[in-house]
Amino acid sequence: MKITVLGSGSWGTALSMLLCDNGHQVTLWSRHEAKARQMTESRCNPLLPQRQLPQSLTITAGLECLSGADLIVFAAPSFAVRDTARLAAPYLAAGTPLVSVSKGIEKETHLRLSQIIEEETKDICPIVVLSGPSHAEEVSLRQPTGCVAACQDKTMAELVQNTFMNEYFRVYTSPDMVGVEICGAMKNVVALCCGISDGMGHGDNTKALLLTRSMLEMTRLGHAMGGTALTFSGLAGMGDLIVTCTSMHSRNRRAGILIGQGKSPQQAVEEIGEVVEGYYAAQSVKELSGSLHMELPICDAVYDVLYHGADPQDMVGRLMTRERKEEVGWY
Numbered sequence: 001m002k003i004t005v006l007g008s009g010s011w012g013t014a015l016s017m018l019l020c021d022n023g024h025q026v027t028l029w030s031r032h033e034a035k036a037r038q039m040t041e042s043r044c045n046p047l048l049p050q051r052q053l054p055q056s057l058t059i060t061a062g063l064e065c066l067s068g069a070d071l072i073v074f075a076a077p078s079f080a081v082r083d084t085a086r087l088a089a090p091y092l093a094a095g096t097p098l099v100s101v102s103k104g105i106e107k108e109t110h111l112r113l114s115q116i117i118e119e120e121t122k123d124i125c126p127i128v129v130l131s132g133p134s135h136a137e138e139v140s141l142r143q144p145t146g147c148v149a150a151c152q153d154k155t156m157a158e159l160v161q162n163t164f165m166n167e168y169f170r171v172y173t174s175p176d177m178v179g180v181e182i183c184g185a186m187k188n189v190v191a192l193c194c195g196i197s198d199g200m201g202h203g204d205n206t207k208a209l210l211l212t213r214s215m216l217e218m219t220r221l222g223h224a225m226g227g228t229a230l231t232f233s234g235l236a237g238m239g240d241l242i243v244t245c246t247s248m249h250s251r252n253r254r255a256g257i258l259i260g261q262g263k264s265p266q267q268a269v270e271e272i273g274e275v276v277e278g279y280y281a282a283q284s285v286k287e288l289s290g291s292l293h294m295e296l297p298i299c300d301a302v303y304d305v306l307y308h309g310a311d312p313q314d315m316v317g318r319l320m321t322r323e324r325k326e327e328v329g330w331y
């Protein structure tokens, strides 16, 4: 297949390598001419220094690479998905499958990223979401990884499964796009929270408490949006939560650690340097849950730390001294 990957950050690059391994003819698009040239000449993305780019991979800053593509992957950071889809729209042929691999919810509109792509491309192409516990660094090193391809159209989900799956990348299908996308956005907020907890010196008990109770918050919000509760215990939910909240590959967790150690959220995000999706998702989740009159104590606490200068120590007190509750309800 002829495949174009839009976005030359670490995830777009790792997926391009994987698609080359699968024998596809892949073009990686970068919005920066200089970056495309530098990657072409060095055969390396500095974010993934451990592996050379395959010789068969073409890197370009020209959007003409979209013409004639059999499949297109959207891998820009969430805040850039709308712009990227708008740029791509004039080059798309109706019916070309689009794969959304970014994670987030748009501020103000509260749209999921697949909905933004659908809006900007005038709904002429089917969209599949690919998500799960998948650090680019590890996928680029061909470490065994599992993800979910979600689309209401089973044939499309299976097309993506067949295109991406290989001996080190296992892909399951799911009809639940909403659940999978809400998981992907919210787990980054939880990762920031777990990082803050780690940075404050709290241990495994605290992390287990945060992970488990935030799973409930993700499920509650996702279910209210139309997602299926079971999705949240799958790869895109629990799987991604585990990987993001426990790994030093996670920029969200690393940003949280810096905040827990006393840095301001702005300093932390700047120090990480690359996109910290949880920072944006915390605001979108707050707006979204507010519009649904839903209380999400852990996500709310993260939001207050990030956007209202709340002291993490005060947030621990707020969470631990909430009214007494049943865990899942008496039956």
Ligand SMILES: NC(=O)c1ccc[n+]([C@@H]2O[C@H](COP(=O)([O-])OP(=O)(O)OC[C@H]3O[C@@H](n4cnc5c(N)ncnc54)[C@H](O)[C@@H]3O)[C@@H](O)[C@H]2O)c1
Residues within 6 Å of the ligand: 007, 008, 009, 010, 011, 012, 031, 047, 075, 076, 077, 078, 079, 080, 083, 084, 101, 102, 103, 104, 134, 135, 136, 137, 274, 275, 277
């Ligand atoms: N890195 C991972 O392991 C991983 C895994 C799964 C999903 N994702 C998701 O993939 C998305 C991209 O993440 P990443 O890790 O590749 O990011 P990154 O920080 O490595 O790279 C971001 C890229 O986006 C480009 N960019 C910045 N502003 C832009 C704009 N306005 N328009 C177009 N491009 C712009 C940058 O030049 C850079 O190449 C995120 O939503 C992330 O949550 C990442």
